[in-house]
Amino acid sequence: MRITDGRKNNLTKVLNNIEAKRKMGTQGYRDAVEGIIAEVVNKGDEGLKTTTLRYDSIDLDVVGIRVSQSEIDEGWSRVDGDFKKALRKAIKNISSFHEKQREKSWFTSDVEGVILGQRVTPINRTGIYVPGGTAAYPSSVLMNGIPPLVARVKEVAMVTPPMANGEVNAGVLAAAKELGITEIYRIGGAQAIAALAYGTPTVKAVDKIVGPGNIYVATAKALVYGQVDIDMVAGPSEVLVIADKKANPVYVAADLLSQAEHDVLASAICITNDEELATRIEEEVMRQLEALERKEIARESIINNGEIILVETLEEAFWLSNGIAPEHLEICVEDPFQWLSYVKNAGAIFLGKYSPEALGDYIAGPNHVLPTNGTARFSSPLSVNDFVKKSSIIYYSKGALEEVKDEIMVMAQQEALTAHKNAIKVRFQENG
Numbered sequence: 273m274r275i276t277d278g279r280k281n282n283l284t285k286v287l288n289n290i291e292a293k294r295k296m297g298t299q300g301y302r303d304a305v306e307g308i309i310a311e312v313v314n315k316g317d318e319g320l321k322t323t324t325l326r327y328d329s330i331d332l333d334v335v336g337i338r339v340s341q342s343e344i345d346e347g348w349s350r351v352d353g354d355f356k357k358a359l360r361k362a363i364k365n366i367s368s369f370h371e372k373q374r375e376k377s378w379f380t381s382d383v384e385g386v387i388l389g390q391r392v393t394p395i396n397r398t399g400i401y402v403p404g405g406t407a408a409y410p411s412s413v414l415m416n417g418i419p420p421l422v423a424r425v426k427e428v429a430m431v432t433p434p435m436a437n438g439e440v441n442a443g444v445l446a447a448a449k450e451l452g453i454t455e456i457y458r459i460g461g462a463q464a465i466a467a468l469a470y471g472t473p474t475v476k477a478v479d480k481i482v483g484p485g486n487i488y489v490a491t492a493k494a495l496v497y498g499q500v501d502i503d504m505v506a507g508p509s510e511v512l513v514i515a516d517k518k519a520n521p522v523y524v525a526a527d528l529l530s531q532a533e534h535d536v537l538a539s540a541i542c543i544t545n546d547e548e549l550a551t552r553i554e555e556e557v558m559r560q561l562e563a564l565e566r567k568e569i570a571r572e573s574i575i576n577n578g579e580i581i582l583v584e585t586l587e588e589a590f591w592l593s594n595g596i597a598p599e600h601l602e603i604c605v606e607d608p609f610q611w612l613s614y615v616k617n618a619g620a621i622f623l624g625k626y627s628p629e630a631l632g633d634y635i636a637g638p639n640h641v642l643p644t645n646g647t648a649r650f651s652s653p654l655s656v657n658d659f660v661k662k663s664s665i666i667y668y669s670k671g672a673l674e675e676v677k678d679e680i681m682v683m684a685q686q687e688a689l690t691a692h693k694n695a696i697k698v699r700f701q702e703n704g
C-alpha cells in the first residue's frame with residue numbers, strides 16, 4: 273500500500289493525481305459496452321444469449337432467461353434460519369429509514385380562487401440491478417428493492433448474473449422472496465442493462481434502471497440514460513477514512529480492506545495527520561490481507577488503488593476528501609461530530625470508530641447504493657425519491673385568472689406567441 277506525502281503544499285498535486293487516475297480507470301470500456309448494447313438492441317433475446325455465453329459462460333437456452341417461481345422458492349428454502357433472521361432485521365431497519373423519505377402530495381390556496389399543488393406518483397415500472405459477477409449481493413436486493421416498494425412502484429423487474437453453474441445465488445433469491453419480488457432475470461453486465469432499457473421479447477423495457485455494478489454495468493447505465501432514467505453512476509466501491517492519532521490502525525485497516533475486497537477497481541484511501549499511524553495502518557493492511565477469502569482481489573485493489581496520504585492538519589484532510597468526493601467517508605477522529613460541517617461531498621458519512629462502513633452496507637438502514645467516481649459532488653444515495661415523479665397542479669377560477677390576464681398577455685406578446693395571448697383573450701370576450 274502506497275504512502276504519499278501530501279504535506280508542504282503538495283495537496284493539489286495529490287488531488288490532481290487521484291483525478292487523473294480515476295479518469296484513466298474508466299477509459300477503454302465505452303467501446304466494448306456500446307458493442308454489447310447494440311448486440312442486444314439488434315438481436316433481442318438472441319443477443320442476450322450470445323453475450324451471456326461470452327461473458328458468463330452460461331447457455332441461456334439451457335437454463336432460461338427468466339427465473340421460475342419454483343427456483344425462487346427453492347433458493348429461499350436452501351438458506352439457513354440465521355440468514356433469514358438477519359435479512360428480516362435488515363429489511364425492518366432499511367424499510368423504516370426509507371419510510372421517512374416518503375414525500376406526500378400537497379395543495380395550497382394562498383390566493384382566493386387559486387389552488388396550486390404537487391402530486392407525487394410512483395414510476396410505473398422499474399428495473400433493479402443486483403451485482404453477482406465475483407460475489408453475490410443479497411444485501412443489494414434489499415437496498416434496491418425496498419425503496420420502490422415504499423414508493424408503491426407497480427412493477428419491479430430484477431436482473432442478476434448467473435453463477436458458474438447457471439443458477440442464481442440462493443441468498444439473492446431468498447432476499448427477493450422476502451420482499452415479494454417475482455420477476456427475476458438471469459442476466460448481468462451491460463447486456464442486462466440493455467435489455468431493461470430497450471426491451472427484448474422476454475424482458476419488457478422499464479422506465480428507470482437503478483442499482484450498483486462493476487465498470488461494465490456503470491458504463492452501460494450512463495449510455496442508456498435518455499432512453500430510460502437511471503439513478504446514478506454506482507460503480508466499483510470506494511472508501512476514504514480520515515484518521516487522527518486516536519484512530520485504531522486495526523479498525524482502519526479492516527475498513528479499507530472491506531472495500532478493497534469488492535473489486536480490483538475498488539479504491540481504499542486513508543488520509544491522516546499522524547505519520548506513525550500511517551505506517552501502522554499500512555502494516556495492518558498487509559497483515560490482515562493474508563487472511564481474507566478474496567485476498568487476490570483485495571491485494572490487486574490495494575496495490576492499484578490503495579493509498580495512505582499524509583497531511584499536516586485535519587482541515588487539509590477534509591479539503592482533500594471533498595475534492596475526491598468518496599462514496600463512503602469514515603471520520604475516525606476524536607469528536608467526529610465536530611468535523612461533520614467540513615464535509616461537502618460524500619455519498620455516506622460514518623462517524624466514529626464503532627460505525628464501520630460494513631454496518632451501512634448491511635443493516636443500519638440508509639441505502640448502500642451510492643454515487644462513486646467523484647459523482648457524490650452532485651448525486652445522492654438511492655432513495656424513495658428515485659421511484660416517484662411529481663406533477664404540478666394548477667386551478668384558477670375566472671376571477672383569479674382575470675387578476676393576472678394582462679400580465680400573461682404582455683409576456684406572450686413579448687415572445688410573439690399570439691396564440692398564447694389569444695388563449696387568455698377569448699375567455700374575457702363578450703361571448704367567451
Ligand SMILES: NC(=O)c1ccc[n+]([C@@H]2O[C@H](COP(=O)([O-])OP(=O)(O)OC[C@H]3O[C@@H](n4cnc5c(N)ncnc54)[C@H](O)[C@@H]3O)[C@@H](O)[C@H]2O)c1
Nearest residue numbers: 403404405406433460461484485486508509534535641642
Ligand atoms: N456503488 C455502490 O453502491 C455499490 C454497491 C454494491 C456493489 N458495488 C460494486 O458492484 C460491483 C460488482 O461487480 P461484479 O463484477 O462482482 O458483478 P456485476 O454483476 O456488477 O458484473 C458482473 C457482470 O459483468 C460482466 N462482465 C464481466 N467481465 C466482462 C468483460 N470483460 N466484458 C464485458 N462484460 C463483462 C459479465 O456479464 C458479468 O455477469 C463491484 O465493483 C462493487 O464494488 C457498488
Ligand SMILES: N[C@H](CO)Cc1c[nH]c[nH+]1
Nearest residue numbers: 409411412509510633640
Ligand atoms: N460496499 C458496497 C457499496 O459500495 C455495498 C455492499 C454490499 N455488500 C457488501 N457491501
Ligand SMILES: [Zn+2]
Nearest residue numbers: 509530531633
Ligand atoms: Zn461493501
